[in-house]
Amino acid sequence: MEDIQSKLLKKSKKAKLEQFGKTISFLAILVIVIIVIAIFYFVASKGLATFFTDKVRLSEFLFGRDWNPGSTNDAGRPLVGALPMITGSFVVTLLSALIATPFAIGAAVFMTEISPKLGTKILQPVIELLVGIPSVVYGFIGLSVVVPAVRNVFGGSGFGILAGTFVLFVMILPTVTSMTVDALKSVPRHYREASLALGATRWQTIYKVVLRAAIPGILTAVVFGMARAFGEALAIQMVIGNAALMPHNLITPASTLTSVLTMGIGNTAMGSLENNVLWSLALLLLLMSLFFNIVIRLIGRKGEMK
Amino acid sequence: MKRISKMIGAIGFVVILSGCSGIDNGESINAVGSSAMQPLVEAAGEQYSSIHLGKFINVQGGGSGTGLSQVQSGAVEIGNSDLYAEEKPGIDSAALVDHQVAVVGLTPIVNKDIGIDNISMSDLKKVFTGEITNWKEIGGSDVPVVIINRAAGSGSRHTFEQWVLNGEEAKRSQEQESTGMVRQIVSTTPGAISYIAFSYVTDEVKTLTIDNVKPTEDNVKTNDWVIWSYEHMYTKGEPEGLTKEFLEFMLTSEVQKDIVPQLGYISVNQMKVTRDIEGHVTFVSK
Numbered sequence: 001m002e003d004i005q006s007k008l009l010k011k012s013k014k015a016k017l018e019q020f021g022k023t024i025s026f027l028a029i030l031v032i033v034i035i036v037i038a039i040f041y042f043v044a045s046k047g048l049a050t051f052f053t054d055k056v057r058l059s060e061f062l063f064g065r066d067w068n069p070g071s072t073n074d075a076g077r078p079l080v081g082a083l084p085m086i087t088g089s090f091v092v093t094l095l096s097a098l099i100a101t102p103f104a105i106g107a108a109v110f111m112t113e114i115s116p117k118l119g120t121k122i123l124q125p126v127i128e129l130l131v132g133i134p135s136v137v138y139g140f141i142g143l144s145v146v147v148p149a150v151r152n153v154f155g156g157s158g159f160g161i162l163a164g165t166f167v168l169f170v171m172i173l174p175t176v177t178s179m180t181v182d183a184l185k186s187v188p189r190h191y192r193e194a195s196l197a198l199g200a201t202r203w204q205t206i207y208k209v210v211l212r213a214a215i216p217g218i219l220t221a222v223v224f225g226m227a228r229a230f231g232e233a234l235a236i237q238m239v240i241g242n243a244a245l246m247p248h249n250l251i252t253p254a255s256t257l258t259s260v261l262t263m264g265i266g267n268t269a270m271g272s273l274e275n276n277v278l279w280s281l282a283l284l285l286l287l288m289s290l291f292f293n294i295v296i297r298l299i300g301r302k303g304e305m306k
Numbered sequence: 307m308k309r310i311s312k313m314i315g316a317i318g319f320v321v322i323l324s325g326c327s328g329i330d331n332g333e334s335i336n337a338v339g340s341s342a343m344q345p346l347v348e349a350a351g352e353q354y355s356s357i358h359l360g361k362f363i364n365v366q367g368g369g370s371g372t373g374l375s376q377v378q379s380g381a382v383e384i385g386n387s388d389l390y391a392e393e394k395p396g397i398d399s400a401a402l403v404d405h406q407v408a409v410v411g412l413t414p415i416v417n418k419d420i421g422i423d424n425i426s427m428s429d430l431k432k433v434f435t436g437e438i439t440n441w442k443e444i445g446g447s448d449v450p451v452v453i454i455n456r457a458a459g460s461g462s463r464h465t466f467e468q469w470v471l472n473g474e475e476a477k478r479s480q481e482q483e484s485t486g487m488v489r490q491i492v493s494t495t496p497g498a499i500s501y502i503a504f505s506y507v508t509d510e511v512k513t514l515t516i517d518n519v520k521p522t523e524d525n526v527k528t529n530d531w532v533i534w535s536y537e538h539m540y541t542k543g544e545p546e547g548l549t550k551e552f553l554e555f556m557l558t559s560e561v562q563k564d565i566v567p568q569l570g571y572i573s574v575n576q577m578k579v580t581r582d583i584e585g586h587v588t589f590v591s592k
Contacts, residue, residue, distance in 0.1 A: 144494070
């Protein structure tokens with residue numbers, strides 16, 4: 001009798017295991033949350049020091065066109081205008097997304113609607129392979145192939161936003177394509193069947209039904225690609241030329257937030273204005289990636305297929 | 307469950323082991339900073355460890371600014387820098403002690419197509435400040451000048467601006483982070499000019515003579531070639547213990563006669579001049 005009672009009251013082995021698993025997962029999540037908060041706190045405390053400790057005005061930082069943190073202008077204000085880098089980052093991101101989107105949609109439509117067999121057998125593995133190539137390889141190819149090509153075709157030294165756009169285009173294409181494929185695949189089969197049953201051709205079905213239904217998914221894919229392009233540092237640094245100048249055209253050296261950040265951070269002393277202002281750039285990048293995440297969430301929620 | 311406890315046991319075992327080896331590790335110090343100096347300090351550190359078993363020198367790059375601020379905050383024992391600490395904003399140089407372990411010479415390099423071999427110092431300055439925009443203006447081929455600078459705040463750039471541009475800023479233009487990238491870009495971009503340490507010069511690029519002085523180590527030793535700088539190893543306060551021993555080892559003939567020239571630096575012992583931070587040159591009588 002007592003035996004049974006204790007058996008019933010004691011936790012079973014399975015329950016214990018479950019409890020154990022729950023604890024482990026909770027701890028893991030807790031660690032991740034703490035790390036994220038710590039990163040935010042660290043970057044923000046360093047990045048905001050530019051404005052609170054060094055008394056740089058936010059407008060000077062965001063809209064100034066002169067970047068030379070070591071020196072001051074005639075009025076004695078430090079030259080910390082980040083507009084050239086902000087412009088550079090946004091222009092390469094938007095241009096590369098603009099070029100990559102039609103290619104990605106085309107490839108995805110081919111893989112899901114026109115030739116699913118060829119798609120899963122050849123194209124899918126190729127695209128997954130592209131994702132795995134390290135960015136330094138893209139950068140090196142950009143440096144030794146894209147830059148000379150741009151120089152020969154468009155003139156200039158070859159370094160600049162155009163070369164950066166081409167490299168980023170290849171880098172984000174696989175991301176955007178594979179996510180677009182997922183979006184198209186998740187369009188319910190009966191949409192297509194209904195459309196074909198009404199007498200629509202395959203093209204009409206793809207264009208008017210499948211693509212329309214998948215728009216939120218495709219937008220998410222594009223934003224994901226833009227987030228990747230915006231944060232890419234190594235490859236872009238190798239081809240854009242890293243000149244902190246307002247870009248006047250696409251073939252003169254320009255710079256992005258990431259390229260200035262990675263180039264400068266080792267050459268400045270912790271706590272100096274030169275260092276703090278680089279952390280401000282980092283904070284800007286962090287806020288942008290947060291923004292991209294929120295946009296993705298909003299698109300996803302709006303376009304939920306019921 | 308059994309598997310999990312085994313796993314935890316294994317992890318614990320590894321932790322304990324690494325803890326033990328931490329005790330047996332003997333002494334170690336960290337030297338962080340200038341990537342230009344990294345190969346030299348690494349080679350010297352390895353040599354030192356092979357002689358003195360159980361004493362390790364951990365060497366990392368990260369840039370002169372990192373080295374100086376890390377040594378200032380006490381995070382590492384030695385901060386490597388291409389610059390005098392006084393020249394770096396945000397560093398309190400009074401607390402740091404300078405140890406000059408080698409000399410490095412810089413030379414302008416150009417793409418092979420520019421059509422000149424010699425340049426005057428004033429023309430070189432005009433090229434970098436943007437007054438000369440095409441090589442034909444100084445007797446070269448008709449190709450536009452493409453300036454490739456090192457990253458702002460880097461030691462090489464500072465040295466170059468100090469001795470070629472008299473402290474003025476170069477024209478805002480392309481910047482690259484590493485010497486290897488600079489050489490690669492100069493070798494493939496028509497009309498490109500930049501500057502790198504002697505040891506990095508290869509056949510891919512052309513060096514220029516300045517006022518007919520060749521960029522050689524002998525010319526650096528006599529200060530006929532003025533674009534050079536000391537390689538500094540900074541400590542916070544006077545060095546003690548292993549740090550002191552290692553810094554003394556850096557100046558022994560073993561390092562200065564073998565490792566330093568092998569890696570393309572110039573030994574401080576062979577310099578016929580000394581130069582202080584303001585650039586005053588004194589000849590050493592030997």
